[in-house]
Amino acid sequence: MRLINRRPDRTSWMLLAALPFVAVLIAYALGSAVRLAENPSDKLLPGLTSFVDAIDRMAFTPDKRTGDILLWLDTGTSLMRLAAGIAIAAAGGLLVGLAAGLLPYVRATLAPFVTVVSMVPPLAVLPILFIMVGLGEASKITLIVVGVLPCLIRDLMLKIDDLPRQQLIKAQTLGANSWTIAIRVVLPQILPRLIDSIRLNLGPAWLFLISAEAIASESGLGYRIFLVRRYLAMDVILPYVAWITLLCFLMDLGLRVLQRRAFPWFEDARAGS
Amino acid sequence: MTQISVRDVWKEYGEQVVLERINLEIAPRSFVALVGPSGCGKTTFLRMLLSQEVPTRGDILIDGVPISPEPGPDRGVVFQRYSVFPHLTVLGNVLLGAELKGGGVLGRLFGTARRQAKEEAAKLLDAVGLSHALDKYPAQLSGGMQQRLALAQALIAKPKVLLLDEPFGALDPGIRGDVHKLMRKLWHEHPMSVVMVTHDLSEAFHLGTRVIAFDRRRNLPEERLRYGASITNDIEVWPRRVAGNPGFGKDPNPPRRDDPATVDGQPDRDDPADAA
Numbered sequence A: 001m002r003l004i005n006r007r008p009d010r011t012s013w014m015l016l017a018a019l020p021f022v023a024v025l026i027a028y029a030l031g032s033a034v035r036l037a038e039n040p041s042d043k044l045l046p047g048l049t050s051f052v053d054a055i056d057r058m059a060f061t062p063d064k065r066t067g068d069i070l071l072w073l074d075t076g077t078s079l080m081r082l083a084a085g086i087a088i089a090a091a092g093g094l095l096v097g098l099a100a101g102l103l104p105y106v107r108a109t110l111a112p113f114v115t116v117v118s119m120v121p122p123l124a125v126l127p128i129l130f131i132m133v134g135l136g137e138a139s140k141i142t143l144i145v146v147g148v149l150p151c152l153i154r155d156l157m158l159k160i161d162d163l164p165r166q167q168l169i170k171a172q173t174l175g176a177n178s179w180t181i182a183i184r185v186v187l188p189q190i191l192p193r194l195i196d197s198i199r200l201n202l203g204p205a206w207l208f209l210i211s212a213e214a215i216a217s218e219s220g221l222g223y224r225i226f227l228v229r230r231y232l233a234m235d236v237i238l239p240y241v242a243w244i245t246l247l248c249f250l251m252d253l254g255l256r257v258l259q260r261r262a263f264p265w266f267e268d269a270r271a272g273s
Numbered sequence B: 001m002t003q004i005s006v007r008d009v010w011k012e013y014g015e016q017v018v019l020e021r022i023n024l025e026i027a028p029r030s031f032v033a034l035v036g037p038s039g040c041g042k043t044t045f046l047r048m049l050l051s052q053e054v055p056t057r058g059d060i061l062i063d064g065v066p067i068s069p070e071p072g073p074d075r076g077v078v079f080q081r082y083s084v085f086p087h088l089t090v091l092g093n094v095l096l097g098a099e100l101k102g103g104g105v106l107g108r109l110f111g112t113a114r115r116q117a118k119e120e121a122a123k124l125l126d127a128v129g130l131s132h133a134l135d136k137y138p139a140q141l142s143g144g145m146q147q148r149l150a151l152a153q154a155l156i157a158k159p160k161v162l163l164l165d166e167p168f169g170a171l172d173p174g175i176r177g178d179v180h181k182l183m184r185k186l187w188h189e190h191p192m193s194v195v196m197v198t199h200d201l202s203e204a205f206h207l208g209t210r211v212i213a214f215d216r217r218r219n220l221p222e223e224r225l226r227y228g229a230s231i232t233n234d235i236e237v238w239p240r241r242v243a244g245n246p247g248f249g250k251d252p253n254p255p256r257r258d259d260p261a262t263v264d265g266q267p268d269r270d271d272p273a274d275a276a
Helices: A010-036 A048-060 A069-103 A104-119 A124-135 A139-161 A165-173 A176-217 A221-231 A234-262 A266-272 B042-050 B092-104 B113-126 B142-157 B173-189 B201-207
Strands: B002-015 B016-026 B031-035 B057-062 B074-079 B161-165 B193-197 B210-216 B227-235
Touching: A010 A139, A048 A069, A048 A234, A069 A104, A069 A139, A069 A176, A069 A234, A069 B002, A104 A139, A124 A139, A124 A176, A139 A176, A139 B227, A165 A176, A165 B074, A176 A221, A176 A234, A221 A234, A234 A266, A266 B092, B031 B042, B031 B074, B031 B201, B042 B074, B042 B161, B042 B193, B074 B142, B092 B113, B092 B142, B113 B142, B113 B173, B113 B193, B173 B201, B201 B210
Parallel strands: B016 B227, B031 B193, B031 B210, B074 B161, B161 B193
Antiparallel strands: B002 B016, B002 B057, B210 B227
């Protein structure tokens, strides 16, 4: 049989999927064991016990100085910033994208501007944000918005262009005006596509969050890993990275489930067109 | 009653003349089929009737009044594809017409008005044979069912003119026959004129009261740019069909297969006894 026609069955599929993860773990364990055999106080590839200690210290024991449990404190502040940033970007993207996608006058006014703004590297404007809105929460949330909003607007405009022209004509022959077309025909079809767009922008949003936290912050997941970097505390950094990855994965999964539940028509419609 | 008048209409895209000197009077309650080779501008003509495109020259009038420069509820449409809204159920798609028309700022109806609109929509869906699929989404329907849905959806807005752009072109032959029957029934029952673009001649003669052919009179390569298509044939379909009267012109007692041949419905038997 040709290779393109050979398919793993369910069990081998799962085994194969697990393979790279297991391989990385084994490679780490070997490297760690070799280094620790040479130097028991090696900090670069800590062993399992150091991880357990670190996780216990960060996630389950209150901090001696403040009484906070650091992991949960960091997770809470980071997620709050991320959620606020993404929510503002999504709302703004929906509003501007819808207006610019439907109304040629708005498009003429905004599309070139948004295109240019989306080319500005968001991290390059971070100093400006720190100067203008200060070092508090606002600058971090603004950075996420600045980074994600132009992409969402451009993406939604393209998605509206992709809606068959016939639908807009048809709605007009049913007596719709511009506003009712926007809320009854375009908005409901754009919302599931907005979720797709947010999913794709989760990665950049985390990137902006962690950068902002690394530079000026007092708590947050990004702040913590950059703080403990000074002590080469790999036993803290690696679990934090894994935790961030897990959070990111769960958010993506949650959005996917939301899309399927809230817009049951979407999957079939997308496959059919 | 809806009279459509097309007066000396031209359509050009830049240098390219697509249609020229189109003059046409369409009588109320007609079923006009537009035929012609691909690229002859029949769909462009339909789009102008719909106001999706604007004529370069000339006027299109409905009952003596120039049509609005944008699509409106006086002219309904069914396209070959994408006529229905994928995010609404079958019932929701038909209900949308009523809701957009009478639903105000929200584009929604509530309470009694909604119930009435729902009943009306359900009745229309029953007429097109979709009453068993009210809660399905269009993506779950076959092509033929989607086109029936599109018909019901267009009809709830009670258009004066129904425009069909190759509506049955993508359907299987067997299903197409059923939808033809339905289309003829709807034309008889609803007070509207129909203009249909089709590339299928038999469909045109099967459904229409009048078949209009578009073609280019000059089609040499060097002429093609500056000469557009115009109406080359205008054929009244015989036996005549009369809207609202499905039995018109049909023998109520048609002869059966082995009956003797008839003239004027009288037995034509060469029986010497009759001659006497």
